[in-house]
Amino acid sequence: MKNFVYEIPTKIIFGKGQIAKIGGEASRFGRRVLLVYGMGSIKKNGVYDQVMASLGDSGLDVVEFSGVRSNPVLSHARKGIESARREKIEVVLAVGGGSVIDEAKTIAAGVFADHDPWDFFTYKKVIEAALPILTVVTMSASASEMNGSAVMTNDETAQKFSTRSIHLYPKTSILDPTVLYTVGADYTAYSAVDAITHMLEGYFNGAELFNPLQDGLVENLTRVLMDNTAVNLKNPMEYDARANSMWATTLAFNGLTTAGIGRAPLPVHMIEHSLSAIYDIAHGAGLSIVLPGWMKFALPEKYPKIAHFGRRIFSIEEEDDMEAARRGIEALKAWFVSIGSPVSLAEGNIPEEDIGKIAANAATLADVWGLTDYKSPVIESILEQCR
């Protein structure tokens, strides 16, 4: 076990009927609230009305800032920072999925910065303060509601980078699984792909190949996500399945499953970020394309662990580790296919002739993240496995 610091100060309020508590939670931190949301789906599914009613009951002043896109862009976040400064905002409330939460975090930190917020994502600057952030989750995938990370796309450079800070942990996040009833089959699937990929990056890339405590957590949460995603796709309004998926998704990337495994790189996310930065593909869809390809690339070094994964998750009985590992990758791809998530560049409408361009883009992120093993030619060879 490697030394670690585990500090997750976010308060989670989980369950049906809980959105009504957002006003009371927000009022602990200030009166002037910047309400950050996306393209308006929260006005169709009733969440906007629930949030506004609760904020009104608590007598809070609300300034709306909408139009956050999936794969949120820096140019829009800059406008949010201006708005927050102009309106003397005290609390940033994100109502949405990971994209909305990540842009809200960027705004909350950007308000205190005397430089462009992109410097936080290139790690030229460290986040030393942020406005209090609260969230009402409408799409469960990124675990941004319970971690200190944010991912943004610089729409001038087509780079999708991330940052992290203890100041970016939301103070309170409200997770009401009934909100997921209206999430479509595509994003229901992508959500599970994202959460499972989050966990598997740590599972395969820890300092040691095997970590029984953390591995067991990952395997259990992966099975829970697979079992319940099948139910969610069949019956989108079954509460317990949505609830189990929602909570598993949050636990998948809040630091629980990685504490003690050492610093684990995220090569699959690194490469996927380039796909969604260049082609604006849904993050989960990009991940289901890259993950099996990366696993094939990693076979020579990681096959005993990939074999273990195949046995634990897909009950593969093959005794030979390399063969069990290969079957494990195929079983994972088959599961992605079963939930409707793409498993090749072509299925994701990514031109295969762009592999060089994608790899060059991803290499700039590898450089920022200090992943010295992932030069452009290596990334190309991984992308070749994603054809």
Place this chain on the structure above:
Amino acid sequence: MKNFVYEIPTKIIFGKGQIAKIGGEASRFGRRVLLVYGMGSIKKNGVYDQVMASLGDSGLDVVEFSGVRSNPVLSHARKGIESARREKIEVVLAVGGGSVIDEAKTIAAGVFADHDPWDFFTYKKVIEAALPILTVVTMSASASEMNGSAVMTNDETAQKFSTRSIHLYPKTSILDPTVLYTVGADYTAYSAVDAITHMLEGYFNGAELFNPLQDGLVENLTRVLMDNTAVNLKNPMEYDARANSMWATTLAFNGLTTAGIGRAPLPVHMIEHSLSAIYDIAHGAGLSIVLPGWMKFALPEKYPKIAHFGRRIFSIEEEDDMEAARRGIEALKAWFVSIGSPVSLAEGNIPEEDIGKIAANAATLADVWGLTDYKSPVIESILEQCR
């Protein structure tokens, strides 16, 4: 899944060499530190010197308050409260195991109370404030280093009751597994028994009989504790085994495995509290006596879950649920025997003729906890299964 609030504000600093950070952590909260510890074992294993050096480096004023016994008593905590008031203490630092931490919590809350601290344990009064609490863990079992609970024995009434509050979560806890190298075989075993029992109370007593997400966490952590306890007993200075046990013990009762299962009663703890209140038996030893007896008592209602437990933890292949459940209980008892923890009242030197007296004592706690199903005759019938 039941609605829940998950809020664990404790910062964990885990690993070798980390005790040196306690001064820096404590200085975030104040200058005048009450150092709470037990009977002096920390002076033998070097922890006291490490803590004092770090507090000195941070320029903190230290007032020592020692002599906390296992199964800590109210009369001693009252003296600690007096000392904290007299010395104008700003931070309470517990260096020890669950007993020391729980008494430190009682002192931290008691300082602000205009009534006897026992009122918190009978739930006549609610804890509304506490001094900041920090811990350096020297015996890993109770998870008190990462939860808001405290257990104290009233030495006038021979009642061992508990209380809880968000204010009782330690601000920072430092867990250095090397500190466990000198923990003897007996308490190494009791620690695992305590942690596993914590988890199984929730596992068997949730609002629903099965909760796949939470059950999987419990099963994994239980296996980790069993596997690593075997190593700890054989080779007490193997770092990774101590580390895995230590972290699993903390996760076993910090709220992770119970979030979403509803309010789960703790009948085994309830009964054991009477054993240690009356006979001053080690808490873990008392639990390994009561748990199998309670499981036998619970068979008619819970046998499908106990069977599931037996299959998942002990690979029992029996198809009949009732028979698999019986074998699961026997396998658990056999495991307790294998680590040297007692499995009958006689082995714990508890007079069997006292069953009525023990049950009457436990019934007063059942009353405080609102466990209306556990009247004295019911508790007697459970204790009959512990012969």
